[in-house]
Amino acid sequence: MRKLSMLVALVMLAVLALSAVPALADKTVITYWSNDRHDEAYMNEVINKFNAEHDDIEINMVIMTDDFENSILLAYDGGTAPDIIGQSVTLKNMVDYEAVVDLAPYIEKDEEYQKVNDPFNHKYEGLNAIGDAIYWVPSGMRSGVRIEYNKALLEASGFSGIPSSLPEYIEMAKKISEDGAANTPQTYGIGFTSSSPFERQLEMMAQVSGVFYYDYANGKFDFTGYKPFLEAGRELVAVAYPDQQGVDNMRAQFAAGSFALWGNASQEAGVFTSQFPVNDFEWGVSPVPSLDGEIKGALQTNPNKGYLMMSSCKNRDAAWEVIRYLQSEDVLKGYMEGGYDLPITSYIDSIIDKSKMGRMADFSLLDYESVYPAVPTINLIGDDYRTVLWNAIMGYAEIDDAIADLNTRYNQAYDEDVSLGFVQRLVIADYDPLHPSAGTVTWETK
């Protein structure tokens, strides 16, 4: 009898103990998908802090770096979409899919959020907003592309910095490769990745030379201006590191001193200090050269680190609570001071201690950096322009044929989409390549 009483008491104790568990299970879990890996440690830290301080909401962050938009849409179709996603998606597609929520009603009611993030002054049509609807608000800004260079290899070949014109840049790459042939292991002047290589150097050199693939003044695509950059690309590839591997592999090669010149934006500040720390030589950061040394166009910079709320989210108030936390003063201050991004609002810029930003300070915005108006999203059949142009550089296609193909395909698809009413034609009659977002935007239906 005594044993039985003991057993009953134990069972009751176990039941009582277990009854405490649902307190955890009652938390509303907000799932956030990000495609940023460079800030994973910091994001985990602030998310863990939030989860510890909140009894009602728990953030579950999932990092997905590959095929981000597709994965989201597939999950959305399958009913397993996250509640919040990072901004690296094509906004028009997400809106047409009715997969994302207009955040303007939440923003309008939240004065603290407005003070920190200044959302109404950071509306970029087609990029984070469509009409009055705001789908995400940037927390910061990624700089335009810079040239990161190995100072030791440059100095060994008699150079002290990056020249301002493309022909000089090519000569420098050639000279460093020639000199590097005697090194063991062999070193090279320049390296390219297999992941969007055109975008990471030559396209940006074209931008600052006043060449852009969308002719805003006439509302059509025009790739003709890229010809000299494709010819220059052929010369650079001929003396480049012989492999074009994934971007992380090539970063590792740069950090190991295999080549001297590498092109990428401000995320490299963190990459070369923590992900692939450069320990054996000093590395510098320089603006990309232009065709003739003169700056004739703005360098594209990208507002980033925004959060979109999915329309399938069942706990929208909780999701908004998470977004406003991730874009709160404390979190953003730590983010910028950690060197993960550049501040986009004057408020955040005024409160951060810039001495803590490390190498990010080298990527501070140039006076000719600007956000370009979002080019209309079109339903294109076949390869995108970056692939076609890089194939021409690699010699897999003739340069003139590649340009003609792009002009034809892009404009055919654009005309058809406009005629069917899926997009409107973007025209900025007073477009100025040095101030791309300053012109008067008009939308035409023909």
Next chain:
Amino acid sequence: MAKEYVNPQLAPTNRPPRPVNKKMRLKESGGVASWLMLSPSLVFLCVCSIYPFIWIFRYILYNYDGIPNHTRFTGMRNITTMLSDAKFWGSVGVTFEYALLKLIFIIPLALIMAVLLNQKLKGSSFFRGVFFMPTVISSSISGMIFTFIFATGNGILNGILKSIGLISQPVGWLTDTSVVMAAVIIMSVWAGFGNYMLYFVTGMTSISEDVYESSRIDGANGVQTFFRITLPMLAPVLKVVLMLAITGAFKDYEAIMVLTNGGPGTRTNVMFLYIYNLIFGTGSNATRQIGYGALLSLVAAVIVGAVTIVYNLVAKKLDDVV
């Protein structure tokens, strides 16, 4: 006069034959049970195979990027685009080249290894396991492994070739259009031959030992035994293996996607990789092209089907000759 006994069961009767309705016939032939047993696989066939095929088939005349309100009927445009799509027809050519080269190497290699490992030598079970192991590794992992092996500057293969003095300059296994196909074939043969080898080993175990003993008594040497006994008696297995290898080779794309993503340029852009990238809007495609991709899937299925039919006809003719 005694009445002749007539077995009532055999006696003619004026009664009309018992009507056999469909229900009874089905019951008597065991049809209900068969259909019940077949039903799970039929349901899965319909849900997982036929329905998706019909779903995608209806888009072949549409421009559809996966966004519900973006569907638009474009008549024959997808078909005319396909007829002039040099990249697609190029990918068909690459697929035939890849399949042919793969088959040339993988079948003889699998057969030779099966014969060697069937000799009941010491350690043959171990090697059977080792050679089969790549088959259980996922294709994308195989692709990743070989990116490290074939890397130009810091690759394992170039390192070995250089250290033994076979090359002085690194070979661009994945960047040089003249050698990249060899790299892809090496990877796919490595990944697949263990599977076919196992089929052959299984086929050989069913050949009676008496036949080999007779041939030995008749004085046949190893080569004669292989060509006169092993190979003819393996013919049914060989036919199946060849068919699997052909269809498999034509449908390969996962490991190639990881290793070269169809490059450099379009040198290893096989048919199904091109279609995958179109439908999912990945790789170099700016937008998802589900309509156009659906049409190309259909054409690709016809191509693979035609190759299989041709193979079956050839195999049948060979049977008649042999």
